[in-house]
Amino acid sequence: MDVKDEGEEDAQASSQRLKLEVEDQQQRKKMFLLGYQFWAKIAAVFLFFGVGAWLYSSQFSTQELLFLTKDTAQADTLTDGSIIVLNKHSLLRYPEKFRGNQRQVWLTKGEAFFTVAPDLEKPFIIHTGSTTIKVAGTSFNVKNRKGSIEVIVEKGTVQVSKSGKMITLSTGEKVLIKQSTVQLIKENNADKLYTYYRSGEFIADGVPLWRMVEMLNEVYSSNLSIGKKGLKNRLLTGTLKNESLEAVLAAISRNTKLSIKRKNNQIILY
Template sequence: MEEILIKYVIGEATAAEEEQVSGWLKENKSNVQQFEHFRLIWETSKTLQTESILDEELSWQEFKAIVNEAQADAKPDLPAGKLEKQKKPVRWMQMAAVWVLIAGAALVWFTQYYQAKAELITLQSFDTVKTDTLADGSIITLNKNSVAVYPEKFTGNTREMKLLSGEAFFNVAHNREQPFIVHINDAAVRVVGTSFNIRNNKTKAEVIVETGIVEVSRKKVTIRLRPTEKVDIDYGTGKFKKGITKDTFYNYYRTKEFVALKTPLWRVVEVLNEVYKVDIQIPDQVLANRKLTTTLRLGSLDPILEVIAIAFNAHIVHEGDKIIIQ
């Protein structure tokens, strides 16, 4: 098809080939994009000043020999040497066009590459949660102390961005023809239209799916996840650990609350330690395994600890840097 497109843009296509290109363009949007790319390269190439180093007469003799040989092989009854010289040998026109297209492609790629670099947006949250709507309508919510990089406008066959560090929730706009890919270190999360949470740091990453289907790939390993499923990636060992998320605590920075539904107290404490950077301990294993059903508002830690104390008739004891529930 590329050969026909070359002939089409340089005006050497036959009526049948022009009809074939017309039908091909109607098949899907990606074909239109490819055609526009070819035409852009051709228009750009017109500005390039090139000097032919071909011997016209020698090239014509070679061209006649090739065509005559092909005719003799296809139809032995036709006499060779009957080809008359034309003003524009199509084969050499096509060969020259290919070289011009290559030169033009290099120029266009170079220009577009550096323009794309200049249009990258860096979203950094520092000490607050940030939300932004991307060019395709997808929404990204960045947790505190997180950094994401994405283009001002998505181009090409994919929508790609990077979560450099921290945590983010993605609500991706559906577009089957342009998959959405989030790069995390040397791994990639690929979706069409779905919502999921990624937590990424230097040593490991966690991906939790809320809706839709997500593919997580690293090197030659690909894991497919469905709603409520998650995968942990250990960058050091390269191991994937797939499992089920039994709560929605990963959403706390978006919803501003911790929703516990028959959740073991040790799990609630685990999340509180991570979010508030404290050291809460439960020495009594029986108490640690008791279950809690309530909604805890994100804010000061003391009111949360007070709710836990009332729910389990427990005491909160501060010992240095430790907080003990007993």
């Protein structure tokens, strides 16, 4: 019978315990490394998307501003140097800063005159209703009222498109687009009455009376009419201050010798 020395057994037991402790430490270290690698990957993913979101935000995303007028026209200058004169009761949406290869704004309602800073590489685009207006650098008037879009070019060239159709307008030309049609027919602009909210006056340079009445009804929301058919094409010449309707009518009456009659809510020139 073999009899092991007691000291030898203690040494073997101690060696076994040390071996187990080393294996346990190695296992713990391995688990720690695996956990560290896992959370490091998670952190890297969050960092990747965080940096990506920041880059996207800094390059493409921007705050949208609202330019809203009530009872008076106002002017504003955009970050690219373009100047907008917004007529009363109008709304324009535009970015705080233009990014990318386009400068886009939205005329939600009303009327605005645009003096666009030239930039051939970044065209200026106005969206209004279902119509798109594209320019590189020019000045023009856009009106969106009661579903109809009117574009008048004062200087330069303007591209107007709707439902896949497009026309190009030059200085002194205009187009009137009704909501129910996709026809784009340009014509010569015959007067300067559209400038009234910028200049503060109605420029009647050989303007027929029916056209002046049409404009006054739009500007003052009045119910003005011509009592005799033979008077419709009477030409008006001169400049009328954009004051009250009563003052404008008094000036027309003095210059044309026409009389004014009021019946209920209607005003009749005869």
